[in-house]
Amino acid sequence: MLRLPIFQTKTPTNLEELLSAMSESGARLIAGGTDLLPNLKHRLDTPETLVSIDRVEELRHITWDEDARALRIGAGVTLADIAADNEVGEHFPSLVKAASLVASPLIRNMATLGGNINLDTRCRYVNQSEFWRSAIGGCLKSEGDVCHVVPKGRSCAAAMSSDCVPVLISLGATLIQVGPQGRRELALVDYYSSDGIEHTQKLVGEITTEVQIPLPAGxxxxxxxxxxxxxxxxxxxxxxxxxxxxxxxxxxxxxxxxxxxxxxxxxxxxxxxxxxxxxxxxxxxxxxxxxxxxxxxxxxxxxxxxxxxxxxxxxxxxxxxxxxxxxxxxx
Ligand SMILES: Cc1cc2nc3c(=O)[nH]c(=O)nc-3n(C[C@H](O)[C@H](O)[C@H](O)COP(=O)(O)OP(=O)(O)OC[C@H]3O[C@@H](n4cnc5c(N)ncnc54)[C@H](O)[C@@H]3O)c2cc1C
Ligand code: SF4
The missing domain is CATH 3.30.390.50 (CO dehydrogenase flavoprotein, C-terminal domain)
Incomplete structure (x- = not known):
């Protein structure tokens, strides 16, 4: 059985407390935990503190912004809730389809949109137990210094495997990020980089609070x-x-x-x-x-x-x- 490493937990109840907890060194955000916890069991990450968004109600909304003609979905909304939302289904059927194809019903009940967007990249050589990886000496994304996918490559080519992200990009979604530097908006398509280790433009202490999807014009x-x-x-x-x-x-x-x-x-x-x-x-x-x-x-x-x-x-x-x-x- 794979065991979790030892860590502290914090359960803030509003966004302000959440950001404050995230500003401490060694803190890692946990939403549904369906990606993070397996990675901790595989010793791909060893945070000192897990800061949970579970009790932060401000991140759990699905609302229409009439002025911006856009749908706003909070980062803490579960994929099950997105899949079941009639209005989302009416205007964005491809998003409902993507959300409903993730994993299994139990996982979709826990998994959040924010977690799906910030999902770690995946690779057949790294999403393995520490024991398995030790047989090949690890790789650039774990404890080694080579890439087994592109052997002479100097960067990691692990894959972004989120179901919702390609859909949200195709729909022209905007991401709202909030952190110590304040609030910023960026096109989701610009959030990702080609480095499989640091694959997002997330700044230190920053979290995704919301996704905005424009209503189709025609x-x-x-x-x-x-x-x-x-x-x-x-x-x-x-x-x-x-x-x-x-x-x-x-x-x-x-x-x-x-x-x-x-x-x-x-x-x-x-x-x-x-x-x-x-x-x-x-x-x-x-x-x-x-x-x-x-x-x-x-x-x-x-x-x-x-x-x-x-x-x-x-x-x-x-x-x-x-x-x-x-x-x-x-x-
Ligand atoms: C058996 C299994 C099958 C799966 N199949 C699929 C699949 O088919 N398709 C798919 O897309 N995914 C799949 N997943 C992965 C995962 O369940 C989903 O991607 C899920 O949406 C992750 O959301 P979460 O809330 O559980 O994220 P967490 O595990 O809590 O977090 C994931 C990462 O995102 C970060 N994070 C979370 N929320 C935020 C936020 N608001 N702001 C900034 N960073 C944040 C965390 O710090 C962590 O690094 C699978 C997982 C398992 C275990
Ligand atoms: S460096 Fe990246 S692409 Fe290469 S083997 Fe490791 S995880 Fe896979």
Whole structure:
């Protein structure tokens, strides 16, 4: 049995107390703990104090901002609550789908949106017990000095495996960060870096308090698909989020803007260049094939998660094509 290391806990009841507790050295935020606690058991992190957001009500809202025409979701909202919210489902079905595909019902009841956004990167060589890793001498992200995925590489290529992040990026979400330096807003797409060890732009002592998602301006269609071995529990081995702005509602609608975001390639979700799709008919087979080709061409896969990289890459073409076909058929 893997045991947790020894740590202190703090359970602040409001945001001010939470930020104060987070400003102390050795503090680590814990939300649902569904990512953090397994990592502690694997000795990938050894914080002195876990600061829980569980009692901070201010982080548990789902509200409409009429002025900004945006949905605001607090970082402490659980994925189960997002998946069950009718209004979120009506306006952002791809987000509801992503949230409802995470892990299992028990985990979704604990797991929060803030935790999903700040999820640590994953790799087949690091998300293992300390004993397992000692057999290969660790790696750059643990106790070693080499990368087993890119052997001559000098940085870590562990993968961002969150289900909600590619979707939120495709929907143009903004992140609200609060910390000792104050409050700042940044586009979620700019929050991630390509370094699998320091994969976010989170500042010291800073926490995510909220995500804001703009309401689509015109006719739109969004989709999320994830490939896993089993139908539940598993992290994605590939993920594709799409969001199209369309000229009209009908089957002959033309694409005016397309955002396609691929997950689980490396530490930073990959946003594709999609200018070639603009002006094409949404429901055409040619368009579906082009989407598949774009996903394949720009989706460089690595051996950082299970399954051969070449196979995963070829599946990107299949999943990309299928995703837009499903979207078009559902209209
Ligand atoms: C068996 C299993 C299967 C899983 N499958 C999936 C899956 O299919 N898809 C998927 O996306 N995830 C999966 N997960 C991972 C995890 O359950 C989710 O990503 C979940 O949303 C993490 O949220 P949490 O609240 O539990 O985060 P925690 O574990 O509490 O925290 C995760 C990280 O985020 C930081 N953090 C948390 N909240 C904030 C905040 N507000 N501001 C700043 N930093 C914060 C923590 O300090 C920590 O570093 C799985 C986990 C398990 C154990
Ligand atoms: S990508 Fe390389 S350095 Fe990063 S976790 Fe995997 S093996 Fe370690």
């Amino acid at each position: 006719e739109s269609a969004a989709h999320y698909s994830k490939w896993t071995v089993r139908k539940s529990i598993d992290f994605p081995l590939l993920s594709i989020a799409m969001n199209f702005t369309l000229s009209s509602q009908g089957a002959d609608a033309v694409i005016e803007e397309a955002i396609i975001c691929l997950g689980v390639l490396a530490a930073k979700p990959k946003v594709l260049r999609t200018d070639k799709l603009v002006g094409l008919r949404f429901g055409d087979e040619v368009t579906a094939s082009l989407v598949g080709e774009l996903c394949f061409k720009h989706g460089k896969t690595l051996e950082n998660v299970p399954y051969e990289a070449d196979y995963r890459r070829s599946m990107l073409r299949v999943f990309g094509r299928r995703a837009i076909r499903q979207l078009a058929d559902s209209r």
